[in-house]
Each structure stands twice: as structure tokens, then as C-alpha cells.
Amino acid sequence: MSRSLKVVLAVALVAAPLATAMAGKLGLGREATPEEIKAWDIDIRPDGHGLPPGKGSVKQGEDIFQAQCASCHGEFGEGKDRWPVLAGGLGSLKHDRPEKTIGSFWPEASTVFDYIKRAMPFGNAQSLTDNEIYALTAYILHLNDVIKDTNFELGQSNFQTIKLPNKDGFYDDDREVAEKHFWNRKVCMTECKPEAKVTGRAQVLDVTPDGKSGPKVD
Numbered sequence: 001m002s003r004s005l006k007v008v009l010a011v012a013l014v015a016a017p018l019a020t021a022m023a024g025k026l027g028l029g030r031e032a033t034p035e036e037i038k039a040w041d042i043d044i045r046p047d048g049h050g051l052p053p054g055k056g057s058v059k060q061g062e063d064i065f066q067a068q069c070a071s072c073h074g075e076f077g078e079g080k081d082r083w084p085v086l087a088g089g090l091g092s093l094k095h096d097r098p099e100k101t102i103g104s105f106w107p108e109a110s111t112v113f114d115y116i117k118r119a120m121p122f123g124n125a126q127s128l129t130d131n132e133i134y135a136l137t138a139y140i141l142h143l144n145d146v147i148k149d150t151n152f153e154l155g156q157s158n159f160q161t162i163k164l165p166n167k168d169g170f171y172d173d174d175r176e177v178a179e180k181h182f183w184n185r186k187v188c189m190t191e192c193k194p195e196a197k198v199t200g201r202a203q204v205l206d207v208t209p210d211g212k213s214g215p216k217v218d
Contacts, residue, residue, distance in 0.1 A: 044114035048160045051113070055155030056135025058142045064132050065139050068121045077101075077143040087143035090165060103144025107170050109162040113137045 044050040066075065074080045077087030089099025098104070102112055116133050119125050128136070138154035141147045146164060147154070154162070 042114075042117055044110045044117065046108040046110050048110065048156075051110070051156045051159055052130040053156050054130035054134050055153050055157075056131045056133070056138055057153040058135075058138045058147060058150045060132075061135035061137070061139025061142070064128075064136050068128070069136070072122060077140060086140055090145070093166070093169070101144065102140060103146060103165060105166055105169075106164055107167045109137065109141060109146070109159065109164055112140055113159075 042050070065073075072080060072083040073086050074083075077085065079085035085099065085101050087101055087103055089101045089104035092099045092104055106112070113133055116128065116136055117126070117130075121127065134154050134156075138147055138152060141154075141162065142150065142152070146162065
């Protein structure tokens with residue numbers, strides 16, 4: 001028997017029981033317990049699914065924010081250094097330099113609760129109680145003028161009454177309808193019609209030259 005044939009047979013003998021094992025359970029680890037699954041299943045959906053029982057007020061949230069969040073996000077959500085800005089920017093989305101904050105850009109308040117619950121405070125994630133997260137969410141929404149009453153108490157029962165200003169600023173991806181007339185299996189490479197037109201220039205970045213000729217490059 002040739003050496004190459006022996007190698008093929010050896011590989012086949014090893015692979016056969018491995019394939020059989022992979023067809024069923026591998027015998028490694030154990031099934032996750034309901035408690036372990038519950039610990040991972042903490043996402044909050046826009047329809048309110050996943051919101052835990054609890055409540056917290058704007059005033060309570062202010063104290064928590066100053067102690068846990070202000071060192072990065074500023075006392076009023078204005079952001080410090082390169083940390084994210086949380087408040088402001090309302091009405092700026094059509095500007096050359098829009099401010100995309102929770103109040104100006106985000107469509108759902110549930111995203112605020114969800115992100116805080118999973119990832120904040122930075123470096124000590126998932127250390128806050130659900131009541132503290134409700135209070136923090138209420139305070140951040142207050143910074144964005146979404147909640148105006150400082151005595152307001154946000155909880156599972158009234159969470160869905162909160163509407164963010166840019167809620168209707170998003171829409172489903174409709175490219176299969178809106179752009180279908182552009183789809184063509186035969187790609188045009190020369191003398192294509194219609195001709196390309198310049199519809200905007202990068203003036204904000206100041207990279208568009210004033211003249212038609214560029215600098216000489218050696």
C-alpha cells in the first residue's frame with residue numbers, strides 16, 4: 001500500500017467518529033439554566049418588551065447622573081473632552097454640522113434605558129439597579145426637554161407614553177422599490193446615460209478647490 005493511500009485511510013478513520021459525534025451532542029459543557037438565560041436576556045425593545053418592573057424620578061436621576069455619569073458626559077449632558085454629548089442639538093439635523101444627541105436624533109426612549117442597562121457606567125457596567133436606570137433615563141430625557149416636570153416619575157407603566165422628537169425621522173429600507181430602476185445586469189462602462197451631475201460639494205470639510213486646476217504633483 002502506498003504512503004499516500006495510508007494517509008488517506010488514517011484521516012478517514014479519524015474523521016468518521018468525529019462526524020458521528022458532531023451529528024449529536026459533543027458532550028461538552030451543559031445547558032444554560034433559566035437564571036443564566038435571564039441574565040443575558042436584558043434587551044429592551046421599542047414596543048416596551050423587556051422593560052423590568054420599577055420606577056425612578058427626574059430628581060433621583062439627577063443625583064445619580066452627577067455621581068455616575070457627569071465626569072464623562074458633563075453636568076448637563078454637554079459632553080466632556082471626547083466623550084459623547086447626550087443633550088441639545090434639537091432642530092439641527094438639517095444643518096451642515098448636525099448635533100446627533102438623544103433628544104435631537106434618537107427615535108426611541110427605550111434605547112436610552114437599554115444602553116444604560118447593558119453598558120453604563122463605563123467601566124462598571126450592569127452595576128445599576130432597574131430603579132436607578134429608570135431615574136437616569138428620566139433625567140436624561142429631562143435634559144433634552146422631553147420630560148419637563150422635575151417631579152415626573154418614569155416607570156414600566158408609563159414608559160410607552162414618552163415620544164422623542166425625531167421618532168418619525170426614520171423609515172424602513174425601501175431600496176428594493178425606490179432604487180430598483182437603477183438595477184441592471186448589463187453594466188454600462190462607456191458613454192453611459194444619464195450623465196453624472198454634481199449635486200453637492202464638500203464645503204464643510206473645505207476640500208473642494210476654488211479653481212478647476214489642482215496643485216502640481218511631482
